[in-house]
Amino acid sequence: MTITEKILAAHAGKQEVKPGELINARVDLVLGNDITAPVAIKEFARIGVDKVFDPEAIALVPDHFTPNKDIKSAEQAKMVREFAKKYGIVHYFEVGKMGIEHCLLPEQGLVGPGDLVIGADSHTCTYGALGAFSTGVGSTDMAAGMALGEVWLKVPPSIRFHYYGTLPPWVGGKDLILYTIGRIGVDGALYSAMEFTGETVAALTMDDRFTMANMAIEAGAKNGIFPVDEKTLAYIDGRLKRPHKVYASDPEAEYAKEYEFDVSRLEPQVALPHLPENARPVSEITDVRIDQVVIGSCTNGRMKDLREAAQLLKGRRVHPEVRLIVIPGTQEIYLQALKEGLITDFIEAGGVVSTPTCGPCLGGYMGILAHGERAVATTNRNFVGRMGHPESEVYLAGPAVAAASAVKGRIAHPEEVSGNGA
Amino acid sequence: MVLKGRTWRFGDDIDTDVIIPARYLNTSDPKELAAHCMEDADPEFARQVRPGDIVVAGNNFGCGSSREHAPLAIKAAGISCVVAATFARIFYRNALNIGLPILECPAAAGEIKAGEELEINLEEGKIINTTTGKVYQAAPFPKFMRELIAAGGLIPYVRSRLNC
Numbered sequence: 413m414t415i416t417e418k419i420l421a422a423h424a425g426k427q428e429v430k431p432g433e434l435i436n437a438r439v440d441l442v443l444g445n446d447i448t449a450p451v452a453i454k455e456f457a458r459i460g461v462d463k464v465f466d467p468e469a470i471a472l473v474p475d476h477f478t479p480n481k482d483i484k485s486a487e488q489a490k491m492v493r494e495f496a497k498k499y500g501i502v503h504y505f506e507v508g509k510m511g512i513e514h515c516l517l518p519e520q521g522l523v524g525p526g527d528l529v530i531g532a533d534s535h536t537c538t539y540g541a542l543g544a545f546s547t548g549v550g551s552t553d554m555a556a557g558m559a560l561g562e563v564w565l566k567v568p569p570s571i572r573f574h575y576y577g578t579l580p581p582w583v584g585g586k587d588l589i590l591y592t593i594g595r596i597g598v599d600g601a602l603y604s605a606m607e608f609t610g611e612t613v614a615a616l617t618m619d620d621r622f623t624m625a626n627m628a629i630e631a632g633a634k635n636g637i638f639p640v641d642e643k644t645l646a647y648i649d650g651r652l653k654r655p656h657k658v659y660a661s662d663p664e665a666e667y668a669k670e671y672e673f674d675v676s677r678l679e680p681q682v683a684l685p686h687l688p689e690n691a692r693p694v695s696e697i698t699d700v701r702i703d704q705v706v707i708g709s710c711t712n713g714r715m716k717d718l719r720e721a722a723q724l725l726k727g728r729r730v731h732p733e734v735r736l737i738v739i740p741g742t743q744e745i746y747l748q749a750l751k752e753g754l755i756t757d758f759i760e761a762g763g764v765v766s767t768p769t770c771g772p773c774l775g776g777y778m779g780i781l782a783h784g785e786r787a788v789a790t791t792n793r794n795f796v797g798r799m800g801h802p803e804s805e806v807y808l809a810g811p812a813v814a815a816a817s818a819v820k821g822r823i824a825h826p827e828e829v830s831g832n833g834a
Numbered sequence: 835m836v837l838k839g840r841t842w843r844f845g846d847d848i849d850t851d852v853i854i855p856a857r858y859l860n861t862s863d864p865k866e867l868a869a870h871c872m873e874d875a876d877p878e879f880a881r882q883v884r885p886g887d888i889v890v891a892g893n894n895f896g897c898g899s900s901r902e903h904a905p906l907a908i909k910a911a912g913i914s915c916v917v918a919a920t921f922a923r924i925f926y927r928n929a930l931n932i933g934l935p936i937l938e939c940p941a942a943a944g945e946i947k948a949g950e951e952l953e954i955n956l957e958e959g960k961i962i963n964t965t966t967g968k969v970y971q972a973a974p975f976p977k978f979m980r981e982l983i984a985a986g987g988l989i990p991y992v993r994s995r996l997n998c
């Protein structure tokens with residue numbers, strides 16, 4: 413069996429599961445945010461139970477429109493707050509403690525290897541970086557999960573992505589996943605598990621792995637998952653408060669498909685509007701002028717991302733016609749960036765730094781694009797209207813390309829700013 | 835259940851930001867959501883859609899976010915069924931969970947045009963294009979999903995589970 417199949421079997425109380433099989437599985441954690449939880453709360457009321465299955469196994473993170481941007485979103489956040497209070501939800505994260513959910517949960521030690529997590533947010537697949545099975549569901553699923561502690565799932569077939577070669581400077585997890593989606597398309601892993609393996613992946617930092625697992629949904633996948641190694645164990649050490657179990661794919665595990673990529677010459681990637689699959693090497697599109705750069709989100713709002721961006725921005729100036737918006741993923745990341753002087757670097761370069769929020773990533777607030785405007789963003793979706801006006805454009809890239817582009821005022825290779833090499 | 839309606843045609847990879855843009859997600863009121871349904875793909879849709887109309891689309895319908903607001907907006911707009919070549923998985927489960935009928939049928943999705951009249955037998959997965967006379971067969975749902983649909987969605991299903 414694959415790692416995905418083993419985790420699902422264990423949570424369904426079975427020796428074995430096969431792709432296509434429908435199972436009822438026990439969940440270790442149920443997640444919701446300020447957009448999806450209100451719908452789930454209404455559905456939960458319709459079920460008519462007077463308690464949640466486990467007040468410690470639910471995480472509520474108001475992150476999309478908080479600190480609230482308008483009256484309506486404030487009402488939604490209030491509804492989540494009151495629900496958390498009424499049902500004694502332990503992991504409710506108020507403004508001041510909150511961060512972008514998928515940066516926050518692993519950081520706070522709420523997810524570990526071998527877990528089964530469902531979240532009413534499509535990027536819940538992020539925790540696959542820890543060797544957990546985690547997948548996005550809808551609000552009704554979240555309501556049912558909060559009541560029962562169970563979820564119905566179809567066991568996905570697994571697709572293996574094997575990467576080899578040492579990554580060139582300025583190339584990271586974001587480039588690997590954009591390149592991969594570019595190769596297989598936005599439905600290239602529909603209904604499937606994406607399993608990432610190989611020496612390149614083993615050499616990646618945890619932050620890079622979170623970035624890759626995060627975007628599995630952008631290929632239509634149910635989950636993205638990494639093998640657990642010493643880096644994973646070092647990451648959870650001191651964070652995870654629950655026992656965990658390490659699963660690994662059997663050598664003879666069956667895959668629906670296998671891909672092998674030699675990435676030793678991979679260039680930084682940029683996905684052109686309006687689909688993440690439109691990935692190109694950055695050098696092919698350096699003539700695209702831009703109005704805004706956003707560095708943040710559940711994809712690239714972690715320490716490695718901020719350090720990389722600051723490395724390029726320190727002592728330089730953001731292009732006069734570009735607005736740079738930097739959003740650390742969580743309060744802890746914000747504070748660490750502050751201690752390391754990164755925040756000073758961003759502000760001195762002419763950027764703004766926001767408190768953790770999803771904000772512009774989904775066209776919510778804090779950096780909405782006007783008609784005809786173009787942004788380079790380290791986020792995960794460049795759909796029509798995603799960051800504002802239906803006739804604005806989003807180019808997806810990693811933090812290094814985003815920072816270099818902010819300096820140049822057009823899409824740029826990091827080496828154009830740093831000089832050759834890192 | 836037999837559904838009858840006129841079709842609205844959309845292409846591949848219709849994402850949830852097109853179905854209901856995030857700028858309207860500060861509410862979960864189905865009526866308000868319906869008023870902006872498909873706005874960025876076809877600004878006329880919300881104004882001209884009639885109860886019972888059917889959406890026909892290509893591959894990967896509903897890709898992107900997990901927002902249940904997407905199937906809710908479509909349902910509240912009066913759409914009786916969505917026929918697509920394939921659905922993105924979260925949209926697929928959300929539609930079943932909230933009781934929005936959907937059918938996966940690449941042949942029908944490939945041929946049916948905007949404004950044609952369809953007759954759909956949900957249990958049998960049969961799609962009749964009464965404008966052209968062509969008949970299509972969608973793959974039937976597995977037993978568990980038929981039970982879910984028969985129960986009226988996930989909430990009634992969970993309620994029955996908790997009572998026993």
Ligand code: SF4
Nearest residue numbers: 535709710770773774
């Ligand atoms: S940062 Fe963007 S993609 Fe991530 S959870 Fe927030 S809105 Fe969704």
